[in-house]
Amino acid sequence: MPDHPRAAAARQSPTAGRPAASTAAAGVLVILGASGDLTKRLLMPALYNLACDGLLPDDFAVVGMARGEMTTETFRTQQREEIARFQTRRSFDEERWRWLESRLHFSAGDFDDAAAFGRLRALVEEVGRGTAAADNTLLYLAISPAFFTVVNQQLARAGFTRLPGRKRIIVEKPFGKDLESARRLNESLLSLWAEDEIYRIDHYLGKETVQNLLAFRLANGMFAPLWNAGHIDHIQITATETVGVETRGEYYDKTGVVRDMLQNHLLQMLAYVCMEPPESLDPDVVRNAKARLLESVRLFGPEDVRRDCVRGQYGRGVRVDGSPAVGYREEPNVDPGSNTPTFAALRLHLDNPRWAGMPVYLRSGKSLWKRGTEIVVQFKGEDGEGANLLVFHIQPFQGVEIRMQAKRPGPAFELQRAGMRFDYAETFEASRGTGYEVLLYSALNGDPTLFSRTDFVESSWRIMQPVLDAWAATPADDFPNYTAGSWGPRAATALLDRDGRHWHECLSREVLTRSGFFANAPAVLLNTLMLAFRPLAVDSGATVVERGERSLDLFIVCRGELEAIGAEGERLGVVSAGECFGEMALLLNQPRSATVRAVVPCDLLVLEGDDFRRIIADFPEAEAKLRQIANGRSEASRPGKGS
Ligand code: BG6
Numbered sequence: 001m002p003d004h005p006r007a008a009a010a011r012q013s014p015t016a017g018r019p020a021a022s023t024a025a026a027g028v029l030v031i032l033g034a035s036g037d038l039t040k041r042l043l044m045p046a047l048y049n050l051a052c053d054g055l056l057p058d059d060f061a062v063v064g065m066a067r068g069e070m071t072t073e074t075f076r077t078q079q080r081e082e083i084a085r086f087q088t089r090r091s092f093d094e095e096r097w098r099w100l101e102s103r104l105h106f107s108a109g110d111f112d113d114a115a116a117f118g119r120l121r122a123l124v125e126e127v128g129r130g131t132a133a134a135d136n137t138l139l140y141l142a143i144s145p146a147f148f149t150v151v152n153q154q155l156a157r158a159g160f161t162r163l164p165g166r167k168r169i170i171v172e173k174p175f176g177k178d179l180e181s182a183r184r185l186n187e188s189l190l191s192l193w194a195e196d197e198i199y200r201i202d203h204y205l206g207k208e209t210v211q212n213l214l215a216f217r218l219a220n221g222m223f224a225p226l227w228n229a230g231h232i233d234h235i236q237i238t239a240t241e242t243v244g245v246e247t248r249g250e251y252y253d254k255t256g257v258v259r260d261m262l263q264n265h266l267l268q269m270l271a272y273v274c275m276e277p278p279e280s281l282d283p284d285v286v287r288n289a290k291a292r293l294l295e296s297v298r299l300f301g302p303e304d305v306r307r308d309c310v311r312g313q314y315g316r317g318v319r320v321d322g323s324p325a326v327g328y329r330e331e332p333n334v335d336p337g338s339n340t341p342t343f344a345a346l347r348l349h350l351d352n353p354r355w356a357g358m359p360v361y362l363r364s365g366k367s368l369w370k371r372g373t374e375i376v377v378q379f380k381g382e383d384g385e386g387a388n389l390l391v392f393h394i395q396p397f398q399g400v401e402i403r404m405q406a407k408r409p410g411p412a413f414e415l416q417r418a419g420m421r422f423d424y425a426e427t428f429e430a431s432r433g434t435g436y437e438v439l440l441y442s443a444l445n446g447d448p449t450l451f452s453r454t455d456f457v458e459s460s461w462r463i464m465q466p467v468l469d470a471w472a473a474t475p476a477d478d479f480p481n482y483t484a485g486s487w488g489p490r491a492a493t494a495l496l497d498r499d500g501r502h503w504h505e506c507l508s509r510e511v512l513t514r515s516g517f518f519a520n521a522p523a524v525l526l527n528t529l530m531l532a533f534r535p536l537a538v539d540s541g542a543t544v545v546e547r548g549e550r551s552l553d554l555f556i557v558c559r560g561e562l563e564a565i566g567a568e569g570e571r572l573g574v575v576s577a578g579e580c581f582g583e584m585a586l587l588l589n590q591p592r593s594a595t596v597r598a599v600v601p602c603d604l605l606v607l608e609g610d611d612f613r614r615i616i617a618d619f620p621e622a623e624a625k626l627r628q629i630a631n632g633r634s635e636a637s638r639p640g641k642g643s
Pocket of ligand 1: 261
């Protein structure tokens with residue numbers, strides 16, 4: 001559906017000619033829970049980055065509050081030690097840090113002690129007195145949600161809700177644990193603060209690449225006419241992590257992947273990608289568009305959850321670095337019989353004119369084979385394999401890519417998949433931030449665009465609630481159902497197979513070179529392979545190639561082990577992680593000389609025969625290496641030589 005003409009006009013105006021960032025508004029930032037992890041890891045490094053970039057005003061102060069004995073002096077010393085560990089810039093600017101340090105203050109006290117909040121208020125007034133900062137107070141709840149209500153009540157009792165000038169309360173996730181608790185939390189906040197004083201953080205909105213989704217939609221008109229179900233086949237939003245739950249077992253076991261990632265981060269990205277283009281960058285216009293999009297998500301019934309939602313939990317496996325990884329149920333502070341999902345894949349439908357009939361697939365999990373957040377927009381094409389893809393690489397690689405077909409150099413008219421890439425690191429000089437810079441900067445300026453409103457939060461819980469309910473009512477009978485370090489449960493692959501689609505696993509050079517096979521491969525070869533390989537997950541006992549067949553695909557083993565079986569059913573050898581098989585048929589021009597069967601569940605990469613032939617012709621060294629392997633195997637498979 002073409003864009004509304006006003007939206008088209010808005011694409012010019014909202015981004016074009018916007019002024020470069022200037023110093024933020026004067027203000028006092030109060031951090032409740034200032035001795036915790038968030039302050040030292042993210043908030044202080046972000047403030048320091050803003051200070052280095054000249055974006056904090058002179059009339060600026062931080063007032064920390066936490067339990068314990070800390071004083072302003074010891075708070076400053078502590079933060080000075082921590083910033084050396086957690087700052088994100090190439091070098092440390094002592095002068096800028098001193099500038100910031102001199103603005104740090106501290107007031108100790110327990111959250112249930114009303115007098116402590118009286119002292120806090122007195123200190124906030126004292127540091128702001130006689131300056132513009134007195135008119136702008138930010139109250140940052142860097143505390144466990146268990147304390148939200150009591151701290152809010154104490155703040156109100158101490159008069160923070162009646163402060164003169166602007167005041168805002170910044171709330172970190174998790175925002176509730178289900179629809180009901182999120183509603184209660186909203187009610188309790190709204191009884192003390194106005195909606196425009198409540199800033200709910202989702203740190204994904206602080207990521208440059210997530211904000212770029214909005215810029216991309218608004219400022220690049222060439223895609224607008226194609227941005228609908230008439231031209232787009234489907235959209236995949238994936239956020240995978242290689243880490244397990246680490247030290248967060250207690251939190252995570254009560255939370256699970258749906259609450260931890262899908263309800264917030266993935267739905268935020270979905271909203272940016274699929275909302276109607278807002279007519280301006282006015283915060284409420286953008287937030288209205290996002291809220292409307294979430295309202296159009298079709299709610300799952302119990303049968304839909306069974307059909308369209310896949311859950312997983314990791315069992316023992318191998319980490320990326322080759323070391324053994326424990327299963328989720330063996331992690332510290334996790335129930336040994338836990339039913340908590342650490343992986344989920346969902347198929348959603350958006351019931352609105354723009355997207356009617358087009359599925360969106362969401363996927364996230366821990367302890368997987370690759371860390372990466374990507375949004376893949378697959379355009380319609382006659383042949384699924386050759387379809388154009390637009391890929392938003394959110395992290396760790398940051399960029400946007402178009403995958404398309406190109407003519408291969410040479411006299412024959414042959415096509416090959418190619419990629420056009422915009423890489424943040426090659427395009428911008430900006431220092432690496434924490435993602436919190438823009439959130440703090442916006443909060444100081446009173447710009448709520450990047451913060452979630454009540455309606456968005458409640459809609460996002462409404463979407464996920466049926467999934468949470470159905471999974472709580474029927475414990476999984478197959479957990480753990482994926483190996484740590486693998487590509488996740490087989491059922492997630494089947495979810496797309498059923499629709500005649502497959503997940504686009506965005507390979508990176510780092511992931512390919514992890515397999516010893518490509519360790520010293522030239523960059524051009526790696527770039528070509530990144531686009532050409534397809535992932536294939538096979539179950540234990542599954543046959544991947546059959547002796548005598550004339551297929552030409554090459555397989556790389558990422559995880560697991562397979563056995564090669566000869567004519568008499570004898571075992572010719574095993575192929576394990578980092579090795580390849582399937583090369584003999586192509587290089588020695590033979591039918592398959594052995595059947596290859598998975599001994600355990602395996603994750604493979606497949607290079608299809610045609611691509612394999614083309615690529616090998618361009619890279620004689622890779623061919624030589626494969627030929628060596630093939631000759632060795634051919635020798636070994638002769639009668640009497642098999643192992
Ligand atoms: C947090 C989750 O919100 O996001 C974590 O609680 C998760 O479990 C993290 O690891 C992922 O954030 P990022 O920025 O590393 O993608």
